[in-house]
Amino acid sequence: MQKPSRIAIVGLGPRGLALLESMIFALRESPDKVVELHLFDDGAPGCGIHDEWQPDYLMLNTVAGQLSAFSWHEDDNGRLGPTFLEWCHAQTVRLDERGYPARSGRVVSPGDFLPRRLLGRYLRDCYQQLMTMAPVGLRLYYHKTRVMACTTERTRETYLLRCQSGESVEVEAMFLALGHTGQESVIPASFISPVHAGIWPGTVVEDKPVQKVAISGLGLTALDSLSRLTEGRGGEYQLQDGELIYHPSGKEPQIFMFSTSGLPFHARPHWQSGDEREALPLIFLTSATIRKLREKNALLPLDFIEHILPIIKMEMKAAYYMACAHNRSMAIAKDIHDKLSGHNGEYFMAALVKEYGPFDPDRYLSWVPWPVAIQEYEEAFCCWIRDDIRESLRGVNYSPLKAALEIWRRGRNVLREVVNHHGLNAASTQLFYQRYAPIANRLVGGPHIERYNELLALIKAGVVRILPPMFVADEGKRLYSVNNPQEICVDVDAVISARVWPSGLSRTRSPLLISLREQNLILPAGQYPYDGIETDKSGRVINGDNAKQPTIWAFGPIVEGATFYNHYVPTPDKACQAILESRLAVKSCLETIMKAKEEVTPSTMK
Structure with a gap:
């Protein structure tokens, strides 16, 4: 045998x-x-x-x-x-x-x-x-x-x-x-890291007599930590006249949320029946395009900024204008798709700008903090979240913005072809993983709508404060403003490092x-x-x-x-x-x- x-x-x-x-x-x-x-x-x-x-x-x-x-x-x-x-x-x-x-x-x-x-x-x-x-x-x-x-x-x-x-x-x-x-931890021992510590968010502070907790991060892990410190301590949400209201249990600490950039994540688009059926094929960001680029570049590793980013931006623009047209009819959107796929696609794009107005992808590919006064930051943050929820509720087929951002998700397999096994040169690989992969995560890897409704309810209830861009010092006991560290600081009892480490x-x-x-x-x-x-x-x-x-x-x-x-x-x-x-x-x-x-x-x- x-x-x-x-x-x-x-x-x-x-x-x-x-x-x-x-x-x-x-x-x-x-x-x-x-x-x-x-x-x-x-x-x-x-x-x-x-x-x-x-x-x-x-x-x-x-x-x-x-x-x-x-x-x-x-x-x-x-x-x-x-x-x-x-x-x-x-x-x-x-x-x-x-x-x-x-x-x-x-x-x-x-x-x-x-x-x-x-x-x-x-x-x-x-x-x-x-x-x-x-x-x-x-x-x-x-x-x-x-x-x-x-x-x-x-x-x-x-x-x-x-x-x-x-x-x-x-x-x-x-x-x-x-x-x-x-x-291995690269943050002060006084920090609490829910992922690094191998525990569920917030459990470290469950039994500690802390009054003020800061959550470092604005993404999914941060919102998980927030849930543990609120619903996990007996607080409840209730829908009243179409608005989500949070009723505190009294066991919550005062929670501060921040990040070094202060930029929130975009919410996931609301799913609608037919989303997959109606999605038109990508035009510019395709496997065929990448193969041609490699042949033209003598099969050498590509440069992300020179070769790839312009294609992504073109695809974002195409998605934006097709969604604009989809609000009129699917037939018009398909006609635009066909014309953009032709030999004069870039020329036709200029005509779309005249008809539907300009769309600049660079506005959403930035890592620069908002130029907002510190005392106005929380209100600006909440306004941004409300606007983003409205776009998400329209769905990916009818929100031009969400359609454009979702290119970073829809084109993920093509991006794999670009990046995998040293497909980019060394400098571009470093840039991609340190800047553009996190940006893509912020554009398409954010929370679903209900999570943001909960966050707005917590802010309204006074349980959560949103801080402008901050950094942590003094062994994790004090937060300083990135833009004005001499004048703006916040003392806390604990900091949760809400990040999934590589x-x-x-x-x-x-x-x-x-x-x-x-x-x-x-x-x-x-x-x-x-x-x-x-x-x-x-x-x-x-x-x-x-x-x-x-x-x-x-x-x-x-x-x-x-x-x-x-x-x-x-x-x-x-x-x-x-x-x-x-x-x-x-x-x-x-x-x-x-x-x-x-x-x-x-x-x-x-």
Whole structure:
């Protein structure tokens, strides 16, 4: 009988599940192969950071219709299991008027933002379903523990994984899907970092007698921290005459929110039926355009400012004017799309400016703080949020602004083609990750509308104050104005650093990644903050000798820098990159292992 190949998946969140599903499907098609697959995770299998015991006020920032642990298989003409939306319907999940789970109410729609715990339950169920689908040649072993170190055995042909539980497992190949590993703290010890500390936002200050808490950040993690300090302490929201009102519990601290730029994130557009159906193809930011640029540039790395940013701006303008036209009719929008796609597209763009008015993308690609007086900053902030909510409610098809900003989301796969595997020159790569990736996140990675309604209610109730651009000093006890530090300062009892830190190698807290790097088995793709594990196009890691490590593959946030945008749950889309990457890696792994077995001569076989 054939000796089984021993393979490990280290980390069993959504990316680990994608690898598990890909392995199951691959071995169903190759019944002659025998594999022992060892799965390692010290949390609930499948869930990752989506703990099913989280409170309902910690919400997803991806709509229900865009999540799936099961991918599409053409040969089976379907999926091996349900999408998240299908699962919600099967579980008869109902939502109240604010979109929270309730005993009675409406059914979940594709555009609903749901509590993370529901996704955790779904992912757990998907794991359990996958475990029942293993073909005869696949033996599954789940280890509820954390892999702490890896040593190479037998002249580097196998790996010995040493676990926190004390057990050791020898494997021939492994997939690293560790999720967010965080980094060593670069902030004062007196700060509170909900992500770095490995806890849920705000829990550090739960038992401390603090009266004033500052939240450093204005993005999703900041709003999670805010929810923990308000709803998490017994406060309640109530709709009154169409306005959301916050009723304090009296246990909330005074909360200050700020960032060094002071710029808020744009809210997600309201989902409308037909959004996907009516989306017209991109015109300028396309794979074909990038291929032509590379050919023209003699296949050398591209320059982001010279080659790519002008294309993105053109696509933003096109989206803006097509949405303007869509407010008249879809037929007019399609006509504009066709004309912009023609040889005289840029000339026609000038005509659109005359008809619909100017639109300047640079206004939204800036990192410069607003020129607003300090005493007027909070009101300006609230006015901006209200305006942005109004645009979001129009939806991506009818709000020209949201249509333009969403190009940074719709064109993400093309941006991957641009950035992945050193597709930009070194200076452009640094600029992209330090400036434009954060800008893109601010444009399309903001909260859903309900979160901003909650923030406005908290400000009106006096629980939250919005500060102008500030920085922290005096061991985290005092905030100073960026523009006027001599005159403007705020004393606080605690600061929450509300940021998801990169998971690269230079500052990693992961014992396993430290172990792998010490043995020269992995290599950073670049400098901080894009110093994730270097990989090839199949996800195979590049070792310290700048050569392919034949039997290690890596995915997720730990490879940010080798590839772009890796922190997401797979989608139902047939072209979902996470799924395609998993399938390619599993195929590569099985081919590599089987080829090695075939090369073993009869005289060496026992």
